[in-house]
Amino acid sequence: MRASRRALLLAPLAAPALAAEPTLEQVMQALAAVPAQRSRFTEDKVIPELEVGQPNEGTLSWQAPDRLEKHTTWPIDERVTVAAGRLTYERRDRGVQREFALGDQPEMQALVEAVRGTLAGDLAALRRHYGVAFAATAAGWRMVLTPLSLRVLGAVQRITVTGQGNELRSVETEGGGGVDRMQIAPAP
Amino acid sequence: MTRVLAVLALLAGLGGALGWLAPPRANLAEFLPPGRTPASAFLLRELQSGAATTLLLAAIEGAPKAELARLSRETAAGLRASGQFGFVGDGTLRLGEPEEALLFRYRYLLSPETRPEAFTAAALRPKLEALLDGLRSAASPILARYGFADPTGAFLGLAAAWLGESRVATEDGAWFAPGDNPRALLVARGQGAGLDAAAQRLAMTAFHQAFAAATPPPGARLLLSGPGVFAAEAAAGIERDVQRLTLTATLLLAGFLYWRFRSWPVLALVAVPLLAATLAGYAAAVALYGSVHAIALGFGVTMLGVVVDYPILLLTLRRPDESLATAAARIWPTLRLAAVSAAVGLLAMVGSGLPGLVQTGVFAGVGLLTAAATTRWLLPRLVPAETRILARPLGLGSLAALRGRPRTALAVLAVAVAVLAATGGPDRQRDLAALSPVPARQQALDAELRGQLGAPDVRSLFVLGPTASEGEMLGRSEALAGAVEPLVARGLLAGLDLPSRYLPSPALQASRQAALPGDAALAEALREAAVGLPFRPTAFARFTAAMAESRALPPLDLAMLAAGAPTIAARLSPLVSRHGAEVWGIAPATGVAEPRALEAAAAGLGLPGVLFLDVKLEMERLLADYSRATLAWALAGGVAVLGLLAIGLRSPRRALAVAGPIGGAVLVTLAVLGLLREALSLFHLAALLLLAGLAIDYALFLAAGGTADDATTGAVLTCAVSTLLTFGMLSLSETPVLHGIGLTVATGVAAAFLLACAFTPRQVRSA
Numbered sequence: 001m002r003a004s005r006r007a008l009l010l011a012p013l014a015a016p017a018l019a020a021e022p023t024l025e026q027v028m029q030a031l032a033a034v035p036a037q038r039s040r041f042t043e044d045k046v047i048p049e050l051e052v053g054q055p056n057e058g059t060l061s062w063q064a065p066d067r068l069e070k071h072t073t074w075p076i077d078e079r080v081t082v083a084a085g086r087l088t089y090e091r092r093d094r095g096v097q098r099e100f101a102l103g104d105q106p107e108m109q110a111l112v113e114a115v116r117g118t119l120a121g122d123l124a125a126l127r128r129h130y131g132v133a134f135a136a137t138a139a140g141w142r143m144v145l146t147p148l149s150l151r152v153l154g155a156v157q158r159i160t161v162t163g164q165g166n167e168l169r170s171v172e173t174e175g176g177g178g179v180d181r182m183q184i185a186p187a188p
Numbered sequence: 189m190t191r192v193l194a195v196l197a198l199l200a201g202l203g204g205a206l207g208w209l210a211p212p213r214a215n216l217a218e219f220l221p222p223g224r225t226p227a228s229a230f231l232l233r234e235l236q237s238g239a240a241t242t243l244l245l246a247a248i249e250g251a252p253k254a255e256l257a258r259l260s261r262e263t264a265a266g267l268r269a270s271g272q273f274g275f276v277g278d279g280t281l282r283l284g285e286p287e288e289a290l291l292f293r294y295r296y297l298l299s300p301e302t303r304p305e306a307f308t309a310a311a312l313r314p315k316l317e318a319l320l321d322g323l324r325s326a327a328s329p330i331l332a333r334y335g336f337a338d339p340t341g342a343f344l345g346l347a348a349a350w351l352g353e354s355r356v357a358t359e360d361g362a363w364f365a366p367g368d369n370p371r372a373l374l375v376a377r378g379q380g381a382g383l384d385a386a387a388q389r390l391a392m393t394a395f396h397q398a399f400a401a402a403t404p405p406p407g408a409r410l411l412l413s414g415p416g417v418f419a420a421e422a423a424a425g426i427e428r429d430v431q432r433l434t435l436t437a438t439l440l441l442a443g444f445l446y447w448r449f450r451s452w453p454v455l456a457l458v459a460v461p462l463l464a465a466t467l468a469g470y471a472a473a474v475a476l477y478g479s480v481h482a483i484a485l486g487f488g489v490t491m492l493g494v495v496v497d498y499p500i501l502l503l504t505l506r507r508p509d510e511s512l513a514t515a516a517a518r519i520w521p522t523l524r525l526a527a528v529s530a531a532v533g534l535l536a537m538v539g540s541g542l543p544g545l546v547q548t549g550v551f552a553g554v555g556l557l558t559a560a561a562t563t564r565w566l567l568p569r570l571v572p573a574e575t576r577i578l579a580r581p582l583g584l585g586s587l588a589a590l591r592g593r594p595r596t597a598l599a600v601l602a603v604a605v606a607v608l609a610a611t612g613g614p615d616r617q618r619d620l621a622a623l624s625p626v627p628a629r630q631q632a633l634d635a636e637l638r639g640q641l642g643a644p645d646v647r648s649l650f651v652l653g654p655t656a657s658e659g660e661m662l663g664r665s666e667a668l669a670g671a672v673e674p675l676v677a678r679g680l681l682a683g684l685d686l687p688s689r690y691l692p693s694p695a696l697q698a699s700r701q702a703a704l705p706g707d708a709a710l711a712e713a714l715r716e717a718a719v720g721l722p723f724r725p726t727a728f729a730r731f732t733a734a735m736a737e738s739r740a741l742p743p744l745d746l747a748m749l750a751a752g753a754p755t756i757a758a759r760l761s762p763l764v765s766r767h768g769a770e771v772w773g774i775a776p777a778t779g780v781a782e783p784r785a786l787e788a789a790a791a792g793l794g795l796p797g798v799l800f801l802d803v804k805l806e807m808e809r810l811l812a813d814y815s816r817a818t819l820a821w822a823l824a825g826g827v828a829v830l831g832l833l834a835i836g837l838r839s840p841r842r843a844l845a846v847a848g849p850i851g852g853a854v855l856v857t858l859a860v861l862g863l864l865r866e867a868l869s870l871f872h873l874a875a876l877l878l879l880a881g882l883a884i885d886y887a888l889f890l891a892a893g894g895t896a897d898d899a900t901t902g903a904v905l906t907c908a909v910s911t912l913l914t915f916g917m918l919s920l921s922e923t924p925v926l927h928g929i930g931l932t933v934a935t936g937v938a939a940a941f942l943l944a945c946a947f948t949p950r951q952v953r954s955a
Contacts, residue, residue, distance in 0.1 A: 049336050076325065151285060176333055
């Protein structure tokens, strides 16, 4: 209630900004201004070779400029942390922990950059790996990323990122005839 | 004077023509001996031209990390574009798309996991479960890409085995060395033979050009190392040393001679026999060996420094009222004996069997005799009869006091013998590295880069061959892989990098094809393994299709790898060596603590056509062989010289009197070298021979001539000082070999001169 009342109060001020559709640069600037963020995600992977989808969920933590953690809590416990160009993969239920330089794994690096680059508002980093198509939508904005590297294209054909203002809403990764849909919401 | 200059010009012209027709060769390999056993022959051939010799290690440092990474990437791209390198490795190195496709197609023929039992339902079940688990994880895009076509993980296992062991950290497309100071690393394999200095210089130039083209910021620098760099650096180092020292020595010598004779023409006159000797030595070596090695030329010219003595003796010993021709005729018997004895002394070099030393010996021997003949017959004709060139008298007070004191000389010799007995004499040099003309700083850099790149210096290795075909060699490699396991278990070595690790033999590939299940059997096994798992029936269609394709593939061979898989071929090709129709394999061992123990154990394996080789041990044995031969020939040469002296002086007693200072000088030199902790190498032995040749001059003219007046002493002193100037400079050289020769000769000459003086009977009053 309070939030809607405040929105009403602010409406006259916000109106001119809403009228103009946000540009890619504005969205990137808004994202770059967020120093830290915690969100919840639910993910559903559809792999053509499997009869059933592979759902999972967990939390996503972001700390500018480059620390990203994807912690899957269900159905497996898996933690992927990226910081300073290194990726740490941890599966406590299997006692597995691996760490490697992202530079050694071009596919992983591209996938990670799609999310990290967006959260950091780092357009240059995104454009190093992807062709970037941007569109404003009724709900906010949508960015379609197409890998530049043939090698990465072998695994991922397209990543669609949607958001609202300075928040990420979904990441949809299409590759190998399957699709991975991740929905993101602010953590309670 | 004009005649002298004309002769000098003629000699120089002839020398230029000869040098142009048969230029000296800079290939270090030709200086090395051929091996005496199959192992050493193989080793030396590999050292000379093997793939390992073309490796270039590089580091870029002196800039921030991001800048270094950019420099590394751009330099590597420039090197690849230059076309001068068979392989360039840097942080951007990974399996390329076509390479991956080829290896993926051959995965079941290459994978050691391919066995009949690997494709049963029982073996497949855990693989499918793991795949399903992986698909839930964050790595699912990669697993989806490979997993359904290769659920047994054959390809990922291969890729990990081939590329996974790299210890170098990759960042931003560059390899970085561990440590606080950022340093980007690169490796490249040139296309020329490693010890061919000229080819290596080209490769190094290409490296520097690629680096410069990457526009390095100020402060950033490129460091290069590797056998090829060593060869080029060694050649350049010797050249630099020789040029600098020769120039200084020549100036000093010219100054000294001018001071002695107060005449510039003397310098030209002294140069004539030297030039003639060099020319004759060069011509003789070309006639005998087709070409002269640059190092033999360098050493040979150095040894010909002796012949400066001949014109000096002639000029100083001429009496005021004598023509030069008469003087030459008068001193000829002694001069002839001195030259022939010195030439015979070089026998040891010729007999050593080491091609470089043999060439040097021939060069110097022929040169000595030519110089003596030139002094006798050519020089007197070049100087007009009326020209008066006289050495100015020397104040020889203290030296005169030394004359005729054989007891003092004997006491000195006794001290030398005592020192030798107490210290056990100088050590024998066993380490080849110490002989290397490569500066220690460069050797240290090489060790550091090899450590950081995880490319250990190849020291212990197994040699497979000779075999008639690639397949046979790979088969032996597979046999060795099994046989060596107990030795690994015993801790004699940590592992072997076998050619068959990258390419199985055709026989093994065929047996793996035979182990692949038929379509129906595989479909049934998959169905059974997937019971209760959510895979669609068509999920593994690519897997079953690959199985059918694999059964029909022709075996993968080296040529196919080289054409389609450059990264793997770059790993494999250094391990394969072709010599004519023979194919050899090389398997470097890592973690060898006790080469001798491993050698003994390897001999016990009983594998035909497999040979263990420890480079250091083998080199030490080779050197010991050559040292023994050289020593034997040196003794023979000594006896021959003594015989010659006895015949020439017509008295064994006088021969012994001459031999006293010579042997004494050798003794004193050995004692001094021992005290200075110089380890004796073949080159020291050669220097001792040279020294003996010089000592013969002094002793003959001083002790045996019966004319031991001030004039003779002055003449010999002039010779000794000239030699001291030249070789004293050489002992300042940073090149170990040149330093050793310089030190040995300079010490010996001083000792020989003083001993010869002391052994000389006191001046007879009538003279």
